[in-house]
Amino acid sequence: MNAPDTVSVTPPTEINLHQILQDAEIEPVIKQLESELIGLAPVKARIREIAAFLVVSRARAAMGLEASSPSLHMCFTGNPGTGKTTVALRMAEILHRLGYVRKGHVVSVTRDDLVGQYIGHTAPKTKEILKKAMGGVLFIDEAYYLYRPENERDYGQEAIEILLQVMENHRDDLVVILAGYKDRMDTFFQSNPGMSSRIAHHIDFPDYSETELTQIAGKMVGGMNYNLDADAEKAMQEYIHLRKQQPHFANARSIRNALDRARLRQANRIFKLAMEGSATVTAQELSTISADDLRASRVFTGGLASDKK
Amino acid sequence: MRITQGQFSFLPDLTDEEIRAQVDYALSRGWALSVEWTDDPHPRNCYWNMWGIPMFQIKDGVAVLFEVNACRKANSEVYIKVNAFDNTRGVESMVMSFLVQRPTNEPGFGLQRTEEPGRTIRYTTFSYSNQRPAGQRYS
Numbered sequence: 001m002n003a004p005d006t007v008s009v010t011p012p013t014e015i016n017l018h019q020i021l022q023d024a025e026i027e028p029v030i031k032q033l034e035s036e037l038i039g040l041a042p043v044k045a046r047i048r049e050i051a052a053f054l055v056v057s058r059a060r061a062a063m064g065l066e067a068s069s070p071s072l073h074m075c076f077t078g079n080p081g082t083g084k085t086t087v088a089l090r091m092a093e094i095l096h097r098l099g100y101v102r103k104g105h106v107v108s109v110t111r112d113d114l115v116g117q118y119i120g121h122t123a124p125k126t127k128e129i130l131k132k133a134m135g136g137v138l139f140i141d142e143a144y145y146l147y148r149p150e151n152e153r154d155y156g157q158e159a160i161e162i163l164l165q166v167m168e169n170h171r172d173d174l175v176v177i178l179a180g181y182k183d184r185m186d187t188f189f190q191s192n193p194g195m196s197s198r199i200a201h202h203i204d205f206p207d208y209s210e211t212e213l214t215q216i217a218g219k220m221v222g223g224m225n226y227n228l229d230a231d232a233e234k235a236m237q238e239y240i241h242l243r244k245q246q247p248h249f250a251n252a253r254s255i256r257n258a259l260d261r262a263r264l265r266q267a268n269r270i271f272k273l274a275m276e277g278s279a280t281v282t283a284q285e286l287s288t289i290s291a292d293d294l295r296a297s298r299v300f301t302g303g304l305a306s307d308k309k
Numbered sequence: 310m311r312i313t314q315g316q317f318s319f320l321p322d323l324t325d326e327e328i329r330a331q332v333d334y335a336l337s338r339g340w341a342l343s344v345e346w347t348d349d350p351h352p353r354n355c356y357w358n359m360w361g362i363p364m365f366q367i368k369d370g371v372a373v374l375f376e377v378n379a380c381r382k383a384n385s386e387v388y389i390k391v392n393a394f395d396n397t398r399g400v401e402s403m404v405m406s407f408l409v410q411r412p413t414n415e416p417g418f419g420l421q422r423t424e425e426p427g428r429t430i431r432y433t434t435f436s437y438s439n440q441r442p443a444g445q446r447y448s
Contacts, residue, residue, distance in 0.1 A: 103368045124361070131376070135369025173371045 015059045024097040026051055033090050037083055038219065039212040046203050047091065054098045071200040072100060072175045073167055075143075075189075077182040078205025081251030084179045085139065087205075091177065092137040101175055103135035111145040114159040122155040126162045134173045143178035144188035160192060167198050208251050213240045217255050221289065226263065231291035243299050258297065265293040310417025312350050315390060315406040325374060328391065328409055332370035335393035335405055341365050342373045344380050346389045346410075348446045351418075351436050363394060377409050386412040386447040412447035 021027060030051060034044055053070070060066040072095065076084040089106055096104025113129055116122035130138065140146070146163075148154040167176050178185070178195075182204060189196035208216065217236050221228055228236060243254055266289050270281060313319055323331070335342055343363035347354065360380040364372060373391060380389055393405035416437035423431045438446040 105368050127375075131364060131367050131372035134367065134372040134375070170371070170375075173369070 012063060015062055017055060017059055020055050020058055024055070024099070026055070026094060026097050029090065029093050029097065033087075036219075037086065038215045039208050040083060040087075040205065043083075043087060043203055043205055046201070047087070047094070050091075050201060051094055051098070054095075054100060058098060069100070069172055071171060071198065073199045074175070074177045074201040074203060075185065075199045076177060076179040076203050076205060077185045078179075079181065079207055079251060081253035082205040082207060083252065084205055085141070087203075088137065088139045088177050088179070092175075095137065095175060101136055102173075105133075105136035106139050107133040107136060108139045108141060110141050111156065114140070114146065114163075115155050117155075119155075122158045123162060126159045130162070130166050130170075130174070134170070136174065138174055138176045140176065140178050142180050144180045144184040147188055147191055149191060160195065164194050164198060210237070210240050210244065213244075213251070213255055216252050217259065220256060220259055224259070224263070226259075226266075226287050226289055228289050229291070232289050232294055235291040235294040239294055239297060239299055246299065258294070258299075259289075261297065262289050262293040265296055266290070269293065310415055312388070312408075312411065312415055312417070314350070314352065315408055317407050322411070323407070323409065328377065329370040329374055331405070331407065332373045332391065332393075336367065336370060338393075338395070340393040340395050340404060342367070343392045343394065344373070344376045344389065345392060346380055346384050346387045348387045348412075348443060349436065349439055350388050350415075351434070351439065357388075357390065360389070363392075381410055388412070414447065 030048065033047065037044070054072075057066050057070050061069075074091070076088065078084055085108065088108075092101065092104050092106045095101045107129065109129055114122070114126045116125045146156040146160055148156055163176065166174070176199075178199065180188070214233075214237055217240070218228070218233075239258060240255070243249055243258070248254075269290075269292070270285065274281070317323060332342055341363045344360040345357035346360055347357040361376060364376070367373070377389065377391065387410070388408060389410040390406055390408050392403050395402065395404040418434045418436050421433045421435055423433070425431055
């Protein structure tokens with residue numbers, strides 16, 4: 001005789017959604033996401049949707065309505081520097097707070113970490129990474145590199161197969177997030193339909209507009225305890241406008257690099273002043289980036305010599 | 310005869326859930342987990358076969374269970390144990406070790422007496438299963 005599967009405790013007939021939200025402390029994470037990340041409106045909307053879906057499915061599970069746990073694997077597509085990694089970190093936190101991953105850590109890998117160099121090397125290598133990621137989120141950057149159609153003996157296919165198997169069988173143990181450029185990810189999914197069908201959430205990250213990039217620059221400068229004077233702010237806007245048209249533009253990452261170089265020039269400028277005899281500097285001077293620091297950039301003279309046509 | 314080696318061996322066999330709880334405890338102390346198996350359960354046999362290399366840098370007990378299950382699948386009729394190694398300077402030794410699988414039929418050990426000059430008797434234990442070659446002992 002079979003023992004009855006159902007527990008004798010009757011499920012509650014109503015559940016306080018607000019309570020779940022509060023218990024998971026999900027609201028602060030989402031608020032932080034909205035305030036810290038500039039732009040990305042469609043991404044934020046999708047994350048809100050996913051968070052709402054997870055809260056509801058947890059309530060459903062508590063009432064005994066949900067049969068299996070939802071598939072949470074995701075794909076982030078977008079140009080470089082649009083915040084895919086940052087959002088993945090936040091996503092891991094949201095999933096952790098809602099109890100969909102137990103530890104909430106993020107293991108960030110690329111092709112090199114998964115694919116081996118000789119026959120029989122790939123499987124243990126991939127499994128090793130998967131084991132590290134269990135209980136958390138596996139973030140595969142530039143995931144389309146895993147599949148190389150031009151080389152039929154490429155070991156990437158083996159890594160994909162192991163990945164698929166674990167994504168299916170260990171759905172409760174880890175969440176896989178793939179990231180990469182939109183067009184190349186589309187080709188990747190076309191040649192690996194199994195992968196596409198196992199990923200429930202495809203999120204596209206739009207490029208930032210010039211105003212958004214200016215805001216981001218302001219935030220970064222603030223975060224580094226520097227400030228731009230009025231002229232420098234204008235120079236920054238011009239810089240962004242020019243830089244966007246030049247090759248290898250990587251959105252927020254380009255801005256960060258530009259600021260890092262401006263800081264170098266600012267330090268150099270202050271150092272020169274000290275060499276010329278002015279012995280004291282004020283905190284104000286130490287933390288102000290002037291227009292000259294930015295305008296010395298090659299971007300204003302047409303970019304790298306090698307990129308000029 | 311039920312072999313009692315390592316921790317928890319006088320308790321009923323651990324369920325997967327209990328194994329994971331133990332592993333999570335070991336991970337919380339920062340110990341490195343490893344899986345080993347053998348078909349020679351003599352108490353003095355300290356050289357068990359390693360199932361893969363010890364697992365460093367893992368965060369969750371499921372990863373160990375994943376390897377235990379892979380080992381069970383490959384070797385269904387052997388002894389499998391999980392070890393935890395503490396690498397703290399001055400400790401540097403196994404601090405946990407428990408069986409997670411045993412063969413369905415365990416014939417146990419026999420006691421052999423050898424007579425020596427002067428009514429001396431030397432004792433030795435031997436495993437009945439070891440009388441067959443490796444690989445055929447529990448199949």
